[in-house]
Amino acid sequence: MSGMEIDLSGKVALVTGGSRGIGMAIAMSMAEKGARVAISGRKQENLDRAAADFKERHLQVLAVSANAGQAGQVDSLFSVLDRELGGVDILVNNVGTNILTPSVAEADEGLFDKLMETNLKSAFLASAQAVKRMKKRGGGKIINISSIAARKAARGMGIYCVAKAGLEMLTKVLAQELAPDRINVNAVAPSVVKTKFSQPFWSNESILNEILKTIPMGRIAETSDVVGAVLFLASSLSDFITGEIINIDGGSLA
Ligand SMILES: NC(=O)c1ccc[n+]([C@@H]2O[C@H](COP(=O)([O-])OP(=O)(O)OC[C@H]3O[C@@H](n4cnc5c(N)ncnc54)[C@H](OP(=O)(O)O)[C@@H]3O)[C@@H](O)[C@H]2O)c1
Secondary structure (H helix, E strand, C coil): CCCCCCCCCCCCEECCCCCCCCHHHHHHHHCCCCCCCEEEEEEEEEHHHHHHHHHHCCCCCCCEEEECCCCCCCCCCHHHHHHHHCCEEEEEECCCCCCCCCCCHHHHHHHHHHHHHHHHHHHHHEEEEEEEHHHHHHCCEEEEEECHHCCCCCCCCHHHCCCCCCCHHHHHHHHHHHHCCCEEEEEEEEEECCCCHHHHHCEEEEEEEECCCCCCCCEHHHHHHHHHHHHHHHHHHHEEEEEEEEECCCCCCC
C-alpha cells in the first residue's frame, strides 16, 4: 500500500549494544531501511566484527566503544554521534545483561547495582542525552528492549526482572513527559530469543523443552522476530503510539 512502507531515510539511529544479537539485527535492518546507523558496545573486537558484517552487506555503520552504564562514556558516545552523524532521531536502548543470580534477598549489593546499571540506568543515561538532541530536531523515537521477565517473575533472574520492570515504567514515564515534544517512547518485550545472551536456556535440551511448554507457538524467537516491531516503532507508522509495550513472545503471556 503506498505511503505505508517503513522508510527511515534521512534519520540517524543509535542502537546501544548493537555489536551482536538482537541489537545488531535491529541496526542492520534500520540501515537497510535507509537510516544512518551507529552502534555501541564495550569490546572493540565485537564492534570490529559487527562493522565487517555490515560491510559485507554493503551497509555503513559507525561503531563506537562505550559502556552504556557509565555517564561519562555515554556523553562521549553522543559527542561522536554529533560530530559524525549530526545528532540522533532514533534511539534503541538495547543494552542488557542477565547472569543467573541468587534469590534477590540473598544477592550482594554489588551484583544488584551492576544489573541495575546495565539494564536500567543505561537507558536513563542514553535517553537523557538523546532527548536533548531530539527536542532541537522537533521529535524522535525511543525504543527500549525489555523482556517478558519485566512482568513474569523468574527464579534465578530476579534482579533482571526487577530492572526490566523499571525499564517498562521508565518507558511510560518518559512517554508521558515527552509527548508534547513529539518524542515517542515505547518498548518491546521478547520471550527467549536465540542469541549468545540466552545460550544457557536454548543449548540445554531439557531446559529448552521446559521453555517450549510455555510458548503456544512452540518455538523460541529469532532476532528477526524482534526486528519488525522495532522498525514499526521507529517509523512514522507509529506516530500516535507512545508508552506502549509490545510483547514478542509467541503467545506466552496470553
Ligand atoms: N536473548 C534473549 O532471550 C532476550 C529476551 C528478552 C529480552 N532480551 C533483551 O534484549 C537485549 C539484547 O539481548 P541479546 O540477547 O541480543 O544480548 P547479547 O547477544 O548478549 O548482546 C548484547 C550486546 O550488548 C553489548 N553490551 C553488553 N553490556 C554492555 C554495556 N554495559 N555497555 C555497552 N554495551 C554492552 C554487547 O557487547 P559487549 O559485550 O562488547 O559490550 C552486545 O553487543 C537485552 O536488553 C536483553 O535483556 C533478550
